[in-house]
Amino acid sequence: MLALCKERSLISVCRSPLGMGLLTGKYTEDSILPPDDVRALGLPWNVYFDERRPSATWLETLESIRDVLTSNGRTLAQGALAWIWARSPQTLPIPGFRSVEQVEENVGALKFGPLDASQVEAIDELVRREDAQPSP
Numbered sequence: 701m702l703a704l705c706k707e708r709s710l711i712s713v714c715r716s717p718l719g720m721g722l723l724t725g726k727y728t729e730d731s732i733l734p735p736d737d738v739r740a741l742g743l744p745w746n747v748y749f750d751e752r753r754p755s756a757t758w759l760e761t762l763e764s765i766r767d768v769l770t771s772n773g774r775t776l777a778q779g780a781l782a783w784i785w786a787r788s789p790q791t792l793p794i795p796g797f798r799s800v801e802q803v804e805e806n807v808g809a810l811k812f813g814p815l816d817a818s819q820v821e822a823i824d825e826l827v828r829r830e831d832a833q834p835s836p
Contacts, residue, residue, distance in 0.1 A: 702788045710790065717784050717793035718777055719748045723762060725776040727754040764826045768819050777802075778809035783823060785814035 705712045718724055720739050733740040733752040740752040748758050762776075769779025777795070784793045795806045815823075 702791065705788065705790045712788065712791045714784055714791055714793040716796065718780055718795050719758065720746065721796075722748040722754055722758055723776060723780040724761070725766075727759070728825055729759060729830050744757060761827060764829075767796075768815075768822045768826070771819060772812060774809070774812050775805055777805055778812060779815070781806065781809040781819065782815045786816070786820045789795065 701712055704710070721727065731754055733749060735752065737752075737773065739746060739749040743753070748755055761790060767777065767778055771779070774782060781793050781795065784791055795802075797803045
């Protein structure tokens with residue numbers, strides 16, 4: 701998709717760039733969503749939550765890349781947005797929010813800008829290593 705956008709001078713709109721809140725760090729393995737939460741509905745496109753709980757696989761992956769995402773003083777949410785910007789300047793993330801504080805945090809990502817190439821490479825390596833681990 702990113703290559704197509706670049707080739708055709710298009711913008712990619714990234715919906716739910718914070719993984720429906722998972723990439724903010726506010727959920728743990730003990731978190732349980734209320735039954736009426738959209739993330740708890742078991743929709744096939746929602747890979748971040750399973751049976752009202754955050755996906756253990758996604759939580760493990762997030763932990764493995766936490767240090768890179770939070771480097772230079774970023775929050776996890778700011779690091780996730782910075783990763784998206786680093787992958788393509790033609791991508792527009794549209795993060796959700798429920799409070800003024802979340803809006804301020806999202807906007808605060810702008811002062812840091814995209815991750816640099818070495819940070820993106822570090823995340824790619826960590827995720828590859830995570831994917832190579834045998835399942836329990």
